[in-house]
Amino acid sequence: MAIGQSVRPLPQGRKALKFSIRHSCVGAALMALAAAGLSPTHAQDASVTAIPTPAEPNAIPLGTGPVKGATAPESWFRQYGVPMARNISTATLTPVLPAPGKATGAAVIVAPGGAFLLLSMENEGWRVARALADRGIAAFVLKYRLRPTPPRLEDFDRQLREAFANVGRTDSRASPDEAVAGLPEQIDDAVAAITLVRARAAEWGVDPKRLGMMGFSAGAMTTMVTTLARPDLDLAFIAPIYGSMERVTVPANAPPMFGVIASDDPLFAKKGFGLLDAWQEAGRPVEFHLYERGGHGFGLGKEGTTSTGWLDAFVSWLDMHDLLKPS
Numbered sequence: 310m311a312i313g314q315s316v317r318p319l320p321q322g323r324k325a326l327k328f329s330i331r332h333s334c335v336g337a338a339l340m341a342l343a344a345a346g347l348s349p350t351h352a353q354d355a356s357v358t359a360i361p362t363p364a365e366p367n368a369i370p371l372g373t374g375p376v377k378g379a380t381a382p383e384s385w386f387r388q389y390g391v392p393m394a395r396n397i398s399t400a401t402l403t404p405v406l407p408a409p410g411k412a413t414g415a416a417v418i419v420a421p422g423g424a425f426l427l428l429s430m431e432n433e434g435w436r437v438a439r440a441l442a443d444r445g446i447a448a449f450v451l452k453y454r455l456r457p458t459p460p461r462l463e464d465f466d467r468q469l470r471e472a473f474a475n476v477g478r479t480d481s482r483a484s485p486d487e488a489v490a491g492l493p494e495q496i497d498d499a500v501a502a503i504t505l506v507r508a509r510a511a512e513w514g515v516d517p518k519r520l521g522m523m524g525f526s527a528g529a530m531t532t533m534v535t536t537l538a539r540p541d542l543d544l545a546f547i548a549p550i551y552g553s554m555e556r557v558t559v560p561a562n563a564p565p566m567f568g569v570i571a572s573d574d575p576l577f578a579k580k581g582f583g584l585l586d587a588w589q590e591a592g593r594p595v596e597f598h599l600y601e602r603g604g605h606g607f608g609l610g611k612e613g614t615t616s617t618g619w620l621d622a623f624v625s626w627l628d629m630h631d632l633l634k635p636s
Contacts, residue, residue: 357466358387368401368452371501375399376494381460391431393423395458395465400498402505403450404513405438413633414516416447417548418502422526422606425456425495426468432608433525437620440609444624445633447515449506453498453531483553483577485533485584492534499535503542519632521546521564526576526606529553533584536563545632548623549584551576551605556583559591566595567626569619571603571611596626 362385376398385394406412419441421433428434430452438448458465489496499522507517521544524532529552536547540560548567554577566588572578588595603616610617627633 355388357462357469359462360385360387360392363392365401365403368403369505371400371402371498371505373400373454373494373497373501376454376457379457381457384462386462386465389432391429393427393429393431394452395423395427395455396460397428397452397455400454400501401452402502403435403438403452405435405442405448405450406513407442407445407447409514411443411445412447412514413445414447414514414635415445415519415521415545415627415632416449416506416510416513416515417441417520418449418451418499418506418522420451420453420499420522420524420528420531422524422528423455425492425527426458427455428452429525429606429608432606433528437523437525437609440620444620446624446627447513449502451498451502451528451531454494483530484555485530485537485553485557486555488530489534489538492531495531496535496538499531500539500542503544516635519545521548521632523548523550524552525550525608526552533557536560546627546630550619551603551607553577554580554582554584556587559587559593561591563588563591563593565593565630567623568595568597569600569616569623570598571600571605571607571614571616573602574605576605594630598622 362383379396379398381396383394383396383398385392419434419438421428421430423429434450438450441448458468503520503522506513506515506520510517522532522535524530529549532547532549533552535542536544537557537560540562543562544564546565546567550569551571551574554570568585570577585595585597598619600614600616602614603611607616609620
């Protein structure tokens with residue numbers, strides 16, 4: 310089943326941002342994600358090793374189209390002990406459903422991170438989805454389209470290593486308000502995923518009114534720009550995990566937000582909490598967890614830190630909002 314939907318045009322008067330990785334501060338920050346966001350929980354081998362494309366028998370193409378200018382095929386590699394994908398030009402959605410006796414009817418789209426150059430499919434995708442399903446929440450891993458990277462793995466590895474130069478720069482800011490104009494493909498993919506889950510809600514045992522979206526790093530940016538660009542989606546909740554903390558223009562009907570970041574995150578910490586301020590000033594529900602340690606890219610949590618408790622806190626928050634109970 311292929312579903313696609315165009316992004317609603319931006320309001321007149323807003324300048325379109327040329328989202329150039331090389332020439333913008335926003336791009337510099339996102340480029341740094343490719344370096345900092347790859348170490349999931351502990352120090353491992355940072356070398357990039359090609360691996361065969363894994364079988365994804367349950368992946369459903371979203372029919373949102375190819376990536377303009379992309380010529381290299383999708384390819385997979387291993388770094389820090391986990392599989393990752395790049396050069397994704399066909400968006401897919403993979404359902405990870407709870408056992409029938411556990412299903413609560415709640416559901417979440419899960420968007421992995423990777424600076425829009427790669428996707429950390431295991432650490433921030435499949436592993437998270439399985440943990441949610443174990444807790445009775447239907448999860449749907451969104452493999453969204455990415456910017457093209459060099460065909461040769463060696464050149465791609467060099468690109469990632471060069472990105473380390475941007476990590477920790479205080480002038481590297483990633484504004485979701487500005488990023489909306491530069492991420493039309495990612496927004497289209499998220500909208501298609503939401504539309505698909507709602508269309509097949511009965512089949513998958515999902516309450517379409519209790520569907521939300523969670524994203525990690527660049528996936529958190531995808532979650533936020535989708536919320537800003539398409540407030541008509543009426544999501545039940547959003548959960549940006551170690552994403553940009555920049556202030557945004559909050560839609561009047563913005564969903565409840567659950568946020569997570571570590572105070573030692575080299576990309577987004579120590580730059581204020583404008584996002585939280587904006588949500589509170591708009592009178593919208595928000596819960597936020599700032600962990601002392603965890604760095605960036607910790608997925609379900611960094612071993613030996615309290616960041617390992619964020620998923621259970623998230624589930625408790627959903628329960629507090631009656632999202633784990635039938636409508």
